Amino acid sequence: MAAHSISRLLPTISFSQSDRRRRNLSSSSLFLSPSSRFLDNLFLGSLTFSPPSSRTSLSRKFHPVTATVALSLPNSRPEGVANEKAPKWSWRAIKSFAMAELEARKLKYPTTGTEALLMGILIEGTSLAAKxxxxxxxxxxxVREESIKLLGKGDMYFFSPEHPPLTEAAQKALDWAVDEKLQAGESGEIMPSDLLLGIWSxxxxxxxxxxxxxxxxxxKAKMLKSLSSEPGFYED
Structure with missing residues (x-):
């Protein structure tokens, strides 16, 4: 069927010898010369070479970080705490978490551990904790070198999942960050400083x-906690 479609198109783009001379087009440059780009696009545009899913795969690359990570963020709300009272995640904390997952995948690790959370904070780079x-x-x-020393290199043929699950230690670190906000009675957002202190805990x-x-x-942990808990402190 594709061959039949091409044969139907060929008469519409063929030229007589006089037409070629008049337009200064040679048979060898019919689809290469700048003046014939319209014909080239017309011909290629009549055929479909890319898979149907290519449009979808390209669009995913431009989704914001919050869209791709929001569903994978841990829900550490203790029992009896209303959703509206649960602390929110700052965009820096969300990005740090996203970069932690990405770093775990780069290292070919099957899970996102506290070492990956630490690397995520450093990759985000603009928070008080990172500084x-x-x-x-x-x-x-x-940190990457120490991680490899401690945990070893990942299997080069292993493909990590899109969102490597949290290790038990990483989940505890994030739970700690949420619990500290709740116990302090603060309504502010969870920041990378809270994540770092959670890792340290x-x-x-x-x-x-x-x-x-x-x-x-x-x-250093006390210094970070003191700086991040000062009245009015917010990483804008």
């Missing part, structure tokens, strides 16, 4: 061990 880490020479490269987790190895300690 404090960098000031203490805790960089993405160093889960001792013996990979993220905690990496922070210790790179020089993070309780004093």
């Amino acid at each position: 404090l880490l960098r000031e203490n020479k805790i960089t993405l490269t160093k 889960v001792e013996r987790s990979p993220g905690h061990k990496i922070l210790v190895a790179l020089g993070f300690d309780d004093e």
Whole structure:
């Protein structure tokens, strides 16, 4: 059927020898010269070379981070707490979480752990937590290297899921961030600072061990908590 369609199109784009001379078109440059781009587009436009799903796959690339991650964010609302009272996630925390999932996939890990959450905070890069880490020479490269030392390299033939599930330690870190907001009676958003402090709170987790190895300690955690809990503080 495709061959029949092409044969029907050929007469509509063929020229006589005089037409070619008049238009300064040679048979070898019929579809290559700039003056014949219209014909080239007309001919190619009559055929379908891309799969039907290509349009959908391209559109997904332009969805905002919040659209792709919102459904995968942990729902850590304790029992008895109304939805409207549960703390919201700041856009920096959402992006940090999204980058953590992406980093886990890059490293070919089957799950998103505390080490990936730590890398997500550093990849987002604009939060108070990320700035404090960098000031203490805790960089993405160093955290990635320590993660590989601690957990090993992922299998190069393994394909991580789009949203690698949280490890138990990572879930505890996020639960801690939510619980701290609720216990403090604050109505503000959960920020990357809360995520970092949550990681630090889960001792013996990979993220905690990496922070210790790179020089993070309780004093720095207290400093971060003090700065982020100052009245009126908000990462705009």
